[in-house]
Amino acid sequence: MLQVAREQLAAGDDSLQLNAIARLAGVGVGTVYRHFPNRHALWxxxxxxxxxxxxxxxxxxxxxxxxxxxxxxxxxxxxxxxxxxxxxxxxxxxxxxxxxxxxxxxxxxxxxxxxxxxxxxxxxxxxxxxxxxxxxxxxxxxxxxxxxxxxxxxxxxxxxxxxxxxxxxxx
Missing domain, CATH: 1.10.357.10 (Tetracycline Repressor, domain 2)
Structure with missing residues (x-):
């Protein structure tokens, strides 16, 4: 998930939408939210x-x-x-x-x-x-x-x- 987020940032997308990160990482949205309850936690x-x-x-x-x-x-x-x-x-x-x-x-x-x-x-x-x-x-x-x-x-x-x-x- 962190790697996908870093790739998003490297591509110029700093929106870090948790749903998009879940999709791109191939994991469920719940998995992302368990690790990062909000965008700030991901930051x-x-x-x-x-x-x-x-x-x-x-x-x-x-x-x-x-x-x-x-x-x-x-x-x-x-x-x-x-x-x-x-x-x-x-x-x-x-x-x-x-x-x-x-x-x-x-x-x-x-x-x-x-x-x-x-x-x-x-x-x-x-x-x-x-x-x-x-x-x-x-x-x-x-x-x-x-x-x-x-x-x-x-x-x-x-x-x-x-x-x-x-x-x-x-x-």
Whole structure:
């Protein structure tokens, strides 16, 4: 089922209709729905590897000698991947998860980002009232702005600079 879904995505069809996936995979619709009760659950399964890479990038950023540079690199990495993959973006911004693995990965991500933010706060690089969840939500807003603005990815760096400036302590 996942292979069929990946083939659909590779062919440019991101609708991921569960009934169509069942037909193309040669399984019953009930089988698909038992594994993936909704489209979001399928996106979670398809995004698991990408989410794991994001967690690894967040851990590396948290260990960066320059916390602000690590944060900027992590934000850019996340935004580029979210712009390339709408399903990954949907999983990243979702307030609830279908799969325990997704919740665990998000918790790992938040721990690494919280550590990174703590280091950046101690160095005076960012404001004290910003939490890991805030950064994820702001980044999802930027992803939406880039995607919906018709400007394309060339606006990515401009928006990231604005976000980083907004994370700095008030003057």
């Amino acid at each position: 979670e399964a398809l995004s698991a590897d990408r989410f794991q890479k994001l967690v690894e990038e967040a851990q590396a950023a948290a260990d960066d000698e320059d916390a602000l540079a690590g944060l900027h690199r992590l934000l850019r990495f996340t935004l580029v991947h979210a712009l390339r993959d709408t399903g990954f973006a949907a999983v990243l911004e979702s307030a609830s998860d279908n799969e325990p693995q997704t919740s665990e990965l998000k918790a790992e991500l938040d721990r690494s980002v919280a550590h990174l933010l703590d280091r950046a706060r101690r160095s005076g690089a960012i404001r004290r009232d910003v939490e890991a969840d805030d950064v994820r939500r702001l980044l999802c807003g930027i992803e939406h702005a880039v995607r919906s603005g018709g400007n394309g990815p060339e606006r990515t760096e401009v928006y990231l600079d604005i976000l980083l400036e907004g994370l700095r302590p008030p003057r």
